[in-house]
Amino acid sequence: MSGKQFFVDRYRQLGWEFNDFQPRQAIRINVINAKGKNLEERLQTLGFQLEKIPFLETGYWVRKAKVSVGATGEYLSGLYSIQEAAAQIPATLFTDLKGRTVLDACAAPGGKTVQLADLMGNTGVIVALDVKKRRLAALSNHLERCHVANVVVYHLDARHTSRLKLKFDMVLLDAPCSGNFATDSHWFERRTLNDVKRNAKLQRELLAEAVTCLSDDGEVVYSTCSLEPEENEANIDWAVKHLNLQTEKVDCYGQEGLTEFFGSRLDVSVKRSRRIWPGGTQGFFVCKLKKREEKQ
Amino acid sequence: MKVITKFACQLGAEFALNADLTVNKDDRYFLLNKALLKVAQKDFYYAGVYLGKVKNGKFFPSFNLLKVLAEGEANKVVVKKKAAWLFICGRDIFRKGILVTHGSRKKGSHTLVLNEFDECLGFGRIVCSLDGTAKDEVIVKNISDIGDFLRREN
Numbered sequence: 278m279s280g281k282q283f284f285v286d287r288y289r290q291l292g293w294e295f296n297d298f299q300p301r302q303a304i305r306i307n308v309i310n311a312k313g314k315n316l317e318e319r320l321q322t323l324g325f326q327l328e329k330i331p332f333l334e335t336g337y338w339v340r341k342a343k344v345s346v347g348a349t350g351e352y353l354s355g356l357y358s359i360q361e362a363a364a365q366i367p368a369t370l371f372t373d374l375k376g377r378t379v380l381d382a383c384a385a386p387g388g389k390t391v392q393l394a395d396l397m398g399n400t401g402v403i404v405a406l407d408v409k410k411r412r413l414a415a416l417s418n419h420l421e422r423c424h425v426a427n428v429v430v431y432h433l434d435a436r437h438t439s440r441l442k443l444k445f446d447m448v449l450l451d452a453p454c455s456g457n458f459a460t461d462s463h464w465f466e467r468r469t470l471n472d473v474k475r476n477a478k479l480q481r482e483l484l485a486e487a488v489t490c491l492s493d494d495g496e497v498v499y500s501t502c503s504l505e506p507e508e509n510e511a512n513i514d515w516a517v518k519h520l521n522l523q524t525e526k527v528d529c530y531g532q533e534g535l536t537e538f539f540g541s542r543l544d545v546s547v548k549r550s551r552r553i554w555p556g557g558t559q560g561f562f563v564c565k566l567k568k569r570e571e572k573q
Numbered sequence: 574m575k576v577i578t579k580f581a582c583q584l585g586a587e588f589a590l591n592a593d594l595t596v597n598k599d600d601r602y603f604l605l606n607k608a609l610l611k612v613a614q615k616d617f618y619y620a621g622v623y624l625g626k627v628k629n630g631k632f633f634p635s636f637n638l639l640k641v642l643a644e645g646e647a648n649k650v651v652v653k654k655k656a657a658w659l660f661i662c663g664r665d666i667f668r669k670g671i672l673v674t675h676g677s678r679k680k681g682s683h684t685l686v687l688n689e690f691d692e693c694l695g696f697g698r699i700v701c702s703l704d705g706t707a708k709d710e711v712i713v714k715n716i717s718d719i720g721d722f723l724r725r726e727n
Contacts, residue, residue: 314690319690347723348723350657350658350661350688350692350694350719353661353719353720353722353723354692354694354719378612401608402608402609402611402612404612413618413619414725415726416619417618417619417623418722418725418726420619420623421623421635421636421637421722422636422719422722424622424637424640426606426621426622427606427608427609427621428619428620428621429605429609429612429613429617429619429620429621430617430618430619430620431614431616431617431618432616432618441612441614443612
């Protein structure tokens with residue numbers, strides 16, 4: 278239940294032929310900080326060749342750079358962040374973030390937290406949690422570098438979010454997951470199906486807690502960078518059946534979610550999620566959910 | 574809060590800090606807005622705008638605070654592109670690297686260092702009067718610069 282061939286065979290059964298892909302480096306403009314700064318022009322002057330990512334408003338692939346992308350004055354001043362293209366998708370799926378109370382449940386190192394703050398125009402409140410204390414330093418540095426003003430960070434396991442006694446309009450659950458081979462060259466040697474199952478269990482616990490803290494008309498965006506259906510579509514199916522959630526249609530890059538895998542049939546609404554196989558980006562999965570509307 | 578206003582003063586800036594919205598957490602100072610203050614509980618790790626920390630009795634400003642101070646009246650030197658890059662790398666500022674100065678030009682004063690786009694890169698101490706003429710003279714000794722974000726990661 279492990280090894281490269283085992284997983285490659287699984288992907289083939291799911292309809293994808295394995296190819297050893299390296300994701301392209303991508304950046305995201307921090308719109309608030311970069312406003313009126315001619316950032317693209319400045320980066321070109323530094324020797325950057327940028328290519329607009331067609332499915333993102335503020336994302337660019339770095340085709341070529343003469344200097345380290347993470348060591349320019351522009352980066353250190355918070356004008357842009359380094360963020361993989363697919364990872365830029367989840368925060369953009371919320372309906373209207375301005376002035377809202379948002380939970381970023383597994384926030385460190387903070388790329389999506391900063392993106393949320395930018396989309397919110399530094400209004401409202403983001404509560405950012407992470408269970409690993411050493412990762413909070415990276416999150417804090419990221420917030421300081423990008424001059425974010427609307428975040429409160431706690432060292433807290435998101436399975437205990439209720440302790441904060443808050444209700445959230447939006448929850449971003451970018452869940453801890455098995456990852457994928459495109460961002461980890463030793464992935465196939467490290468991962469087993471048992472890891473996948475263990476992560477799937479944790480992800481369900483996180484989803485359940487997210488729903489407990491969600492306001493009645495709130496939205497949850499669930500994402501992972503795993504390719505394994507147990508951590509993705511199967512969890513969404515479980516949430517639809519056990520957490521009184523419904524999937525929402527999203528207009529974003531990726532294929533429809535699977536509604537059948539390895540002999541299991543899932544709720545048909547799971548196809549509203551988005552599965553991204555490694556190609557233009559790393560592997561990724563995202564789904565937007567709301568509490569089910571009660572029928573009159 | 575006094576350490577922050579005192580620090581601002583050293584840079585020739587006035588900084589009115591709302592004490593009701595400023596929180597001291599383990600000698601780290603944060604400026605919150607009202608919405609954050611409502612949800613922030615005492616065990617938070619980070620909140621709002623980080624202003625800086627006190628360590629061994631000395632105040633270390635955050636780059637957020639320096640940015641805010643740079644937006645108002647303060648001692649500032651605006652430096653050329655190459656000098657800006659070297660400053661971020663931890664180096665000092667030479668007279669020939671300076672484009673414009675604002676505020677105090679006296680030896681011993683603290684000054685913010687800005688790039689040609691008016692972005693604050695850090696601050697330093699004027700070690701030689703800005704009115705001198707020798708071009709190859711160190712004028713501003715680097716105290717803190719945004720390259721620190723990279724150094725912190727190592």
